[in-house]
Amino acid sequence: MMNLGQKTGQKLEIGFVYFAIFSIFSLTLVQRGTEFEENIDVFHIFIPFSLLYLFIALSVLCFLVLCALRGMRHIQLDSICLMLALWIVLQLVDSLRLGRFNELLGAVGMAGIALVSYVIGRNTVCSKKQLVILVEFFLVAICFQTIAESLMGSISFFGDPYYYKHDLIIPIGASNYIATKIVPLFFLAFIADDIKERKIVIAAVFLVALVLTKSRNGILCFVLVSALYFIINKKITSVKKILIVACTSALVLFLLQDGLFHDLTLVYSSSSSTVDGRFDLWSQYVDAISEHLFFGQGMARVNGFISSHNVVLDVLLRGGMVGLAIVFTGIAVFFQFTAGNNGAVYAYKWFFVAEMLISMAEITFFTTTNDITFFFILGLAVSSSCHRNEFPNG
Numbered sequence: 001m002m003n004l005g006q007k008t009g010q011k012l013e014i015g016f017v018y019f020a021i022f023s024i025f026s027l028t029l030v031q032r033g034t035e036f037e038e039n040i041d042v043f044h045i046f047i048p049f050s051l052l053y054l055f056i057a058l059s060v061l062c063f064l065v066l067c068a069l070r071g072m073r074h075i076q077l078d079s080i081c082l083m084l085a086l087w088i089v090l091q092l093v094d095s096l097r098l099g100r101f102n103e104l105l106g107a108v109g110m111a112g113i114a115l116v117s118y119v120i121g122r123n124t125v126c127s128k129k130q131l132v133i134l135v136e137f138f139l140v141a142i143c144f145q146t147i148a149e150s151l152m153g154s155i156s157f158f159g160d161p162y163y164y165k166h167d168l169i170i171p172i173g174a175s176n177y178i179a180t181k182i183v184p185l186f187f188l189a190f191i192a193d194d195i196k197e198r199k200i201v202i203a204a205v206f207l208v209a210l211v212l213t214k215s216r217n218g219i220l221c222f223v224l225v226s227a228l229y230f231i232i233n234k235k236i237t238s239v240k241k242i243l244i245v246a247c248t249s250a251l252v253l254f255l256l257q258d259g260l261f262h263d264l265t266l267v268y269s270s271s272s273s274t275v276d277g278r279f280d281l282w283s284q285y286v287d288a289i290s291e292h293l294f295f296g297q298g299m300a301r302v303n304g305f306i307s308s309h310n311v312v313l314d315v316l317l318r319g320g321m322v323g324l325a326i327v328f329t330g331i332a333v334f335f336q337f338t339a340g341n342n343g344a345v346y347a348y349k350w351f352f353v354a355e356m357l358i359s360m361a362e363i364t365f366f367t368t369t370n371d372i373t374f375f376f377i378l379g380l381a382v383s384s385s386c387h388r389n390e391f392p393n394g
Helices: 014-028 051-070 079-097 101-122 128-152 161-167 175-192 196-213 216-233 238-256 260-267 273-291 298-302 311-337 344-358 368-386
Strands: 029-031 045-047
Touching: 014 029, 014 051, 014 101, 014 128, 014 368, 029 051, 051 101, 051 368, 079 101, 079 298, 079 311, 079 368, 101 368, 128 175, 128 196, 128 344, 128 368, 161 175, 175 196, 175 216, 175 344, 175 368, 196 216, 216 344, 273 311, 311 344, 311 368, 344 368
Parallel strands: 029 045
Antiparallel strands: none
């Protein structure tokens, strides 16, 4: 560990350095040659190679530093690490079994980066105050980039929703992908933060950015998770009132947008091309899954597929029933580790719920940025649960 200063006595964990560097890279770096690179108007830097390779190098480097600082014998591992390791083995088996050796690096790289990110988070001791700083920086930066891109883009917010959303691109991704990032992060930051005034500012910035994405699933996920939060907590405190106002405002602003009310009424109807296309895609996935139902087809087959926008189908295609069993076991272990609702652990759970819900209709998992964010925070959640006595207030 490295000391921030003798006066404060605080410790700067390698996990904070890892996530801070990852955040900066995600917010600024763009691989040259990507489909929508010309649509990005906010500050960015082009690199000539995949971000996956950069993040693999960063993750491995930080892990080695962690081992040097802690010592290998003191690195905390658990059954979630085992589940992630089994997923890596499954990807290796699939690639070798199907003879797709050229896909080994991608398969192991994507799965390995999730494991390393989790281990780094699992070995980071994080108070609730530190968590808020870490998450709110990333969240607010994405929101401000989204607002700036909407203002700088060539397509007006009140113009055609299809062309607007395809023009709203920031380094981290396009409009719907932005929503998949900021919705779970918002619930984590909002619930963990104890300062009411800061909650209001965060909610306002988040709300503006979410509406600007025009992401139907993002807004619906925000509304559903907020409603679930109110139902479970029962009492309407001042914190929940802020969420109610934000939630209601998001719906009202969304429905008042020119043409979007019509879009919203059609999006789940039989005449919607979006829904028809999604059902056709899911049908193709079901056919592909049935070919190798038990072990799946690994990353190789997926590279020739458009994402299903559904995490269950994605897992089944990559890992089959064995992969799905690994995932469900990991989820059960996570909730066992984080039993109880005190401190930051409660906020982590709502991050998890929002992430799972939005992944049922959008592209989230098996993307580099999302997997690092999710599994690092998952590791922080388990670590926080194990160190509750050190931080009685979270």
